[in-house]
Amino acid sequence: MDRFGSSKLRIGWTLLCLFLAGLVLMGIRGEQGADGSQIVVFGTQVPLGADSLRAYALGSIQGVMYWVVSLVVVLGAFVPVSQWTAAAARGERLKGFFAGTGLGFVHGLFLSQVALIPVWVLSWRLLGEAWPPELLRADLHGLLLGLQMLLWAVLLSRLLKSSGGLALLITLLLRELGPRLSFFLDFGQDLGWSAGQVKVLEVVVRLLPMAQLPSDPFSPLALPLSIGGPLLLGALAMLLPPGGGRK
Secondary structure, three states, X not given: OHHXXXXXXXXXXXXXXXXXXXXXXXXXXXXXXXXXXXXXXXOEEEEEEOOOHHHHHHHHHHHHHHHHHHHHHHHHHHHHHHHHOOOOOHHHHHHHHHHHHHHHHHHHHHHHHHHOHHHHHHHHHHHOOOOOHHXXXXXXXXXXXXXXXXXXXXXXXXXXXXXXXXXXXXXXXXXXXXHHHHHHHHHOHHHOOOHHHHHHHHHHHHHOOOOOOOOOOOOOOHHHHHHHHHHHHHHHHHOOOOEOOEO
């Protein structure tokens, strides 16, 4: 695991997240009363009006968790894995893609779950419940998205060869493209598309990272395409001969 950073990095990351968790524990709490709900942040009251404290907190935290978990996974593993898959030998590239992605995901899993310690503390302070099912699902979905984004980033890095940063940027753009294409899944036939065209688009959307929390990430179509699709494409990309800027 030293390829993905030293133990000092992981210890420092853990201490930082524990420090933030301590601040949340001491300074933030939620209050639900007859006149409405409010959040108290270091003595400052933030009224929520008639909004339910639980609904407000869960709605806000879910989106943040989905973003944080997925980004920590991909950012924590992308550079080492992309360097590994830039090897000259085909066998080493394949090893880097499969073993590197697996080890990178484990590393990102650790970093992301440590990063969520302040979030779980915040949930407990606001809701009186540390691990609500809604947040556990958002965490799991974020991990799946992080793995999918990592596969796409490594695949694009291999194809572009000269710019890992550009590959990462395109991956983030693909993440934003998926939800916009979903519009045509709902209204494609109303716009004159055939059922076959809508089905093809559905496959494409399943392949792309999604910036929105998915409703059915474990469906028979979604999971094989979202993870298996970029995994297969990435393996094929590793078979391409080295060339261009990186050897």
